[in-house]
Amino acid sequence: MDKQSTPFITMPELRVAFEAQGYISDIELLTxxxxxxxxxxxxxxxxxxxxxxxEIAKVLSKVFNTELIRLxxxxxxxxxxxxxxxxxxxxxxxxQMSRDSACQNLSExxxxxxxxxxxxxxxxxxxxEKRPVLLIDxxxxxxxxxxxxxxxxxxxxxxxxxxxxxxxxxxIPIVVLTSNHDRExxxxxxxxxxxxxxxxxxxxxxINIIRAKIPEATEKLAQQIAxxxxxxxxxxxxxxxxxxxxxxxxxxxxxxxxxxxxxSTLIQQTMGLLFKNRDDLxxxxxxxxxxxxxxxxxxxxxxxxxxSDKSCGG
Amino acid sequence: xxxxxxxxxxxxxxxxxxxxxxxxxxxxxxVDSLTVIExxxxxxxxxxxxxxxxxxxxxxxxxxxxxxxxFVPPEAKQQQREDWDSKQQSELEQSQQAQEELVFQGRPxxxxxxxxxxxxxxxxxxxxxxxxFLGKTSTGHNVKESFQPVVENLLKSSLSFWQRQxxxxxxxxxxxxxxxxxxHHELDHVVGSAAGLGGTGRNSLLYKNMQDIAEHEIPxxxxxxxxxxxxxxxxxxxxxxxxxxxxxxxxxxxIRRNTRYGGTMIALKYKxxxxxxxxxxxxCDVSASMTKYVRFTLPLxxxxxxxxxxxxxxxxxxxLEKVTAYFKRSDDFAQVITSLVADSAQMGQGTNLSIAxxxxxxxxxxxxxxxxxxxxxxxxxxxxxxxxxxELSAISKKVxxxxxxxxxxxxxxxxxSAITLFSQYCxxxxxxxxxxxxxxxxxxxxxxx
Numbered sequence: 001m002d003k004q005s006t007p008f009i010t011m012p013e014l015r016v017a018f019e020a021q022g023y024i025s026d027i028e029l030l031t032x033x034x035x036x037x038x039x040x041x042x043x044x045x046x047x048x049x050x051x052x053x054x055e056i057a058k059v060l061s062k063v064f065n066t067e068l069i070r071l072x073x074x075x076x077x078x079x080x081x082x083x084x085x086x087x088x089x090x091x092x093x094x095x096q097m098s099r100d101s102a103c104q105n106l107s108e109x110x111x112x113x114x115x116x117x118x119x120x121x122x123x124x125x126x127x128x129e130k131r132p133v134l135l136i137d138x139x140x141x142x143x144x145x146x147x148x149x150x151x152x153x154x155x156x157x158x159x160x161x162x163x164x165x166x167x168x169x170x171x172i173p174i175v176v177l178t179s180n181h182d183r184e185x186x187x188x189x190x191x192x193x194x195x196x197x198x199x200x201x202x203x204x205x206x207i208n209i210i211r212a213k214i215p216e217a218t219e220k221l222a223q224q225i226a227x228x229x230x231x232x233x234x235x236x237x238x239x240x241x242x243x244x245x246x247x248x249x250x251x252x253x254x255x256x257x258x259x260x261x262x263x264s265t266l267i268q269q270t271m272g273l274l275f276k277n278r279d280d281l282x283x284x285x286x287x288x289x290x291x292x293x294x295x296x297x298x299x300x301x302x303x304x305x306x307x308s309d310k311s312c313g314g
Numbered sequence: 315x316x317x318x319x320x321x322x323x324x325x326x327x328x329x330x331x332x333x334x335x336x337x338x339x340x341x342x343x344x345v346d347s348l349t350v351i352e353x354x355x356x357x358x359x360x361x362x363x364x365x366x367x368x369x370x371x372x373x374x375x376x377x378x379x380x381x382x383x384x385f386v387p388p389e390a391k392q393q394q395r396e397d398w399d400s401k402q403q404s405e406l407e408q409s410q411q412a413q414e415e416l417v418f419q420g421r422p423x424x425x426x427x428x429x430x431x432x433x434x435x436x437x438x439x440x441x442x443x444x445x446x447f448l449g450k451t452s453t454g455h456n457v458k459e460s461f462q463p464v465v466e467n468l469l470k471s472s473l474s475f476w477q478r479q480x481x482x483x484x485x486x487x488x489x490x491x492x493x494x495x496x497x498h499h500e501l502d503h504v505v506g507s508a509a510g511l512g513g514t515g516r517n518s519l520l521y522k523n524m525q526d527i528a529e530h531e532i533p534x535x536x537x538x539x540x541x542x543x544x545x546x547x548x549x550x551x552x553x554x555x556x557x558x559x560x561x562x563x564x565x566x567x568x569i570r571r572n573t574r575y576g577g578t579m580i581a582l583k584y585k586x587x588x589x590x591x592x593x594x595x596x597x598c599d600v601s602a603s604m605t606k607y608v609r610f611t612l613p614l615x616x617x618x619x620x621x622x623x624x625x626x627x628x629x630x631x632x633x634l635e636k637v638t639a640y641f642k643r644s645d646d647f648a649q650v651i652t653s654l655v656a657d658s659a660q661m662g663q664g665t666n667l668s669i670a671x672x673x674x675x676x677x678x679x680x681x682x683x684x685x686x687x688x689x690x691x692x693x694x695x696x697x698x699x700x701x702x703x704x705e706l707s708a709i710s711k712k713v714x715x716x717x718x719x720x721x722x723x724x725x726x727x728x729x730x731s732a733i734t735l736f737s738q739y740c741x742x743x744x745x746x747x748x749x750x751x752x753x754x755x756x757x758x759x760x761x762x763x
Contacts, residue, residue, distance in 0.1 A: 011352055031351065031361035038350040039343065046371055080562070088563045092579045099578075181371070184753060190369035191337055197371045237534040279537060 009037065009063075017063040022212040023055060024205060029196060033060070036194040042154050042175035044139075044193035049180050050243020051198045057135035057176035064174070067132040071121035073142045079149060083159060085118040112163035122150075123167065126159055131171035140179040144186065151189045201244065203230045209244060214251050224262040224297050225251050231296045232274065236283060242274045249273050262297060264290040319345065321385075324501050326367065328380050331505045334373045340366055356385075372749075379508040398503030408434045415445050418465050419452045425466065428725070429473040431488050436476060444472065474729060488725070520749045524610030524721065532613055536647055538748055539617030562586065594618070594625040595681050595713075597674070599692030600658070601631035601665040607721045607746070611691055612651050614751070616641060626681055629654075630670035631663035636678075668698040671705035682712040690718045690740070699732035706739035716740035719754065 009017070011034050018025050025033075033056065036043035045053040061068035071082055091111045119127070125134040139147065153159065157169040177193065179185060201209065206226035210217050217225070225247060233241045242250075250273045259266050267290040275281040288296070322344060326336050343366040351362050360381055368377045383394060412433050416423045425433075433441065451457060451465055480488070520538075527535055567583035575581075596618060598611050619627050619641035627638045640654045655661055667690075675682065682688070688709065696702055710716050716739060720727070724744040727733045736742065743754045 011358075027355075027357045028361040028364065031358050032365040035347045035350065035362060035365055039346055041343070044369070088565065096578065187335065187369075191339055193369070194343075194365045195369045196365060197374060237531060239534065239537040279533065283533070 009034075014063070018059055019212075021059045021062050023052070023059045024201075024208045024212055026205070029056075029198070032194055032196040037174065039194065040172050042177055042193045043196060044177045044179065044185075044190065045196045045198060046179045046181055047198035048200065048241065048243060050245040051200060052244055053178040053198060054135065054137055057133050057137075057178075060174055060176065061133040064131070064133070066130050066174075067128060068135060069121050069125045069128070069132050069173070070135045070137060073136060073138045073140075073146075075141055075143065077142050077146055079146070081120055082122050082146070082150070083120050083153075084123045084161065085120065086112070087116045087118050091116050108163075114164065117161070117164070122153060123159055125173040125175075126157060126167055126169040128171065128173065132173050134173040134175045136175065136177045138180060138182075139177045139189075140182040140185060147186055147189055151186075151192055154192060200230075200233055200241070203227055206230065206244065206247060210247065210251050213248055214255065216255050217251050218260050221254065221260055221262070222251070223301055225254070227297045227300045228262060228267070228293055229274070231293065231300065232284070232288075235296075236280075236287060238275070238280045238283060240276055240280060246274055246276075262294065264294045267293055318348065322348075322363075324498070325363070325380065325384050327498075328384060328501050328504050328508070329367060329373075329377065331501075332376045332380060332508055334368065334376055336367050340369070343367075359385075376508065380504055383504045383507050394507065395500075395503050398506055401506070415441065416448065416469065417452075418448060418462050419457075419459065421459075421462065423448075423462070423466050423469060425469060425473070428488065429470060429477065432473045432477045432480070435484075435488075440476070444469065477726070520752070521747050524746050524748075525606040527609040529609075532609060532647065535610065535748065536613040536617050539614055539751070540620060593681070593683060593686045594622055595674075595678075595686055595688045596625060596627045597634075597670065597688070597690045597692075598627070598629050599631070599665060599667070599690075600629045600661050600663075601695075602662050603665065603693055603695045604721065605662060607693075610721075610746075610748075612654075613647065614691065616647050616650060626678070628670070628674070629658060629660050630665075630667065631660040632666050632669065633660065634670040634673040634677075635660050665692070665696040666698060667692065667696040668701035668705055671702065671709060675705065675709060679712075682709060684712075684714055686713040688713045688716045690716065691721070691745075692718070693721045694718070694730060694733050694736060694742075696732065699735055702732070703735045703739065706736055710739040717754070718742040719745035719751070721746050 011030060014034050014037075015025070015030055018030065033043060035041075043056070045056060047053055057070075058068060094111055094116075117123075121134065125132050136150070139150070142150075154175060157172050158166055160166045177189075203223075203226045206229065207219075207222045210222040210225060211219070214222075229242050229247045229250075232238070250270060253270055253273055254262075254266060257266065257270070271281065271284065271290070275284055284293075322341070326341050326344075329336050344363055347362040347366045348359070351358055363381070364374070364377055368374055386394070409430065412430055413422050416425065416430075416433065433444070436444075448465065448469075451461070522531075562585050564583040564585040567585070568579060568581070571581050571583055572579050596615060598615055600608070600611070604611065615627055615629075615637070619625055619638070625638070626636070627641060629635050629637050635658060637654060637658070640650050706716065718736065718740045720733070720742055722730075722733075722744075723746065727744075733742065743750065745751055745754060
């Protein structure tokens with residue numbers, strides 16, 4: 001393996017690069033990503049949905065200005081879909097054409113050649129000319145056999161295609177695996193990875209995320225939104241807690257409604273952006289409600305200006 | 315221990331002692347990570363060790379506790395050692411006192427360490443009551459030396475009763491206190507202190523003991539169970555089956571089919587993945603001893619039944635009762651459970667699993683097939699354990715697997731010979747929290763046949 005393929009980046013540079021991409025990170029996240037890059041090991045990122053796991057891979061591809069190759073995992077995913085497939089239809093057509101034409105001396109090598117090879121994400125990552133970012137998203141959705149197959153490839157970074165021979169990676173891809181902890185991953189996979197757990201952010205960090213991603217959001221609105229979402233996560237028993245992605249969607253829609261602060265009417269009108277199932281919506285209405293949330297935000301953000309009787313910042 | 319490498323090795327040993335699995339490869343990664351980090355800031359150092367040594371979220375709290383206790387200035391370390399020594403001294407004195415108090419005719423009683431620990435934690439009046447009993451028995455008429463085993467058994471029964479009153483958290487603390495130490499003074503105080511600090515607290519409901527689940531948390535519990543159970547319904551097998559729809563070309567079948575056309579591929583055959591749907595039979599113990607777990611078991615029955623289609627649900631105590639129909643009627647958990655509790659004759663009765671299994675075998679033998687997963691949710695406190703083991707043995711040959719979710723903490727299993735007996739015929743798991751259930755479902759139920 002070509003150790004020189006490691007992109008040279010220092011920790012401060014990585015911090016600046018992440019900030020430039022609008023990804024607000026802490027020292028633990030930066031150190032972990034930095035170590036994965038330096039030690040050339042896959043980075044396994046776990047955490048609740050919507051906390052920014054996949055985003056790390058996207059940011060890395062932008063930071064290194066390289067291709068992001070994504071393998072979206074799902075139940076039943078197999079080697080054919082992840083690695084390579086022969087284009088059987090084309091091969092059959094070729095065989096048929098050779099029969100019909102005068103030239104009938106078609107050899108096996110003619111139809112098992114690279115032009116009939118359908119490259120899937122893993123092979124694509126290995127054959128890439130520039131060190132790519134390989135995102136193996138939601139690895140916990142696959143079954144154990146596929147996981148075992150995968151970590152062998154991730155160790156050796158080479159693939160054996162019986163008809164063509166061994167394809168060895170010229171550059172070890174930057175590998176990011178994500179998991180929502182749907183299934184327990186094997187010890188073998190975990191051992192091969194550098195591990196990062198991303199939890200829901202504290203209020204201050206979420207304010208920074210909102211401000212970085214949506215600069216139009218005022219400081220006050222960002223603070224109220226972050227406080228409200230944090231209150232929902234910590235005080236309501238929800239099946240699906242609002243993620244950062246949902247916080248951002250909520251902020252964007254509030255801005256689209258020309259809001260500069262939260263009030264109960266706005267919350268009532270937009271709560272569909274925060275709650276994605278009926279039970280959670282019912283639980284919110286029953287246990288807290290828009291007024292209750294507004295009151296909670298008001299208590300938590302006492303320094304804010306009061307704009308109206310219903311204003312959460314009042 | 316002075317060098318960084320020594321400290322790192324010591325730290326890894328502490329983590330292992332706290333139940334975190336750290337391999338040699340991971341230790342080497344940790345050392346490597348320290349050679350590549352540029353600034354030697356404490357937070358960076360912590361993050362480097364955490365990302366290389368800790369590979370799942372559950373172990374993060376143990377890491378933080380151990381790190382905060384181990385990587386401290388020498389003065390703080392000295393203070394910790396002194397506190398630890400004094401705690402150890404106090405434990406030793408308590409043990410000696412317990413040994414002196416639990417005597418029969420001047421001879422110390424032979425009691426297991428875990429029961430001695432229970433004795434040390436008893437209220438004073440209860441200790442006094444036991445001491446009075448021993449005193450009176452020792453001086454009774456015609457009481458001979460040979461009576462000692464009888465007295466010991468009585469004491470064991472009494473202390474076992476008190477042990478059963480302890481919550482799993484208290485039991486876990488007792489187990490932590492008995493944790494085997496490394497024999498290295500500098501490391502042991504960290505192991506001892508970190509072990510006493512308790513769990514993660516990340517998702518309280520997930521780690522909460524089922525018997526402590528509150529009424530208002532039941533919908534959340536049910537939703538979580540439904541989500542876990544969902545994977546059972548749609549498990550996609552790695553095996554293929556033929557399909558009429560355009561999926562993957564089945565080369566073998568296509569060639570066979572087209573030999574009649576001289577090898578010209580006129581009719582292509584396609585294949586797709588099989589969807590594996592296990593038959594599930596659920597047996598839930600609703601006897602008196604299981605009453606405290608009802609807040610978990612009933613949502614479990616409801617959750618699994620509403621998600622998994624081919625499931626048959628039974629409750630049992632003195633006999634078996636089929637309750638599948640209750641869960642097909644309505645989406646309302648409260649309504650289902652109210653009618654179930656009102657109609658059932660099994661709720662709160664004594665347990666005889668042997669009779670329940672005999673009924674299952676005789677009346678519902680069509681349910682026991684090689685594709686059946688049989689779940690038993692019970693604390694394994696049953697009459698006729700030998701007969702029960704016999705029935706389990708017979709049924710285990712008919713079904714794919716028997717999975718026993720035992721609500722008793724594993725620390726207590728050793729005291730029930732029946733559990734060892736039953737474990738021969740089924741896979742038995744400690745299951746008194748949703749975290750346990752998640753792990754069991756994740757590791758065992760979603761496996762391919």
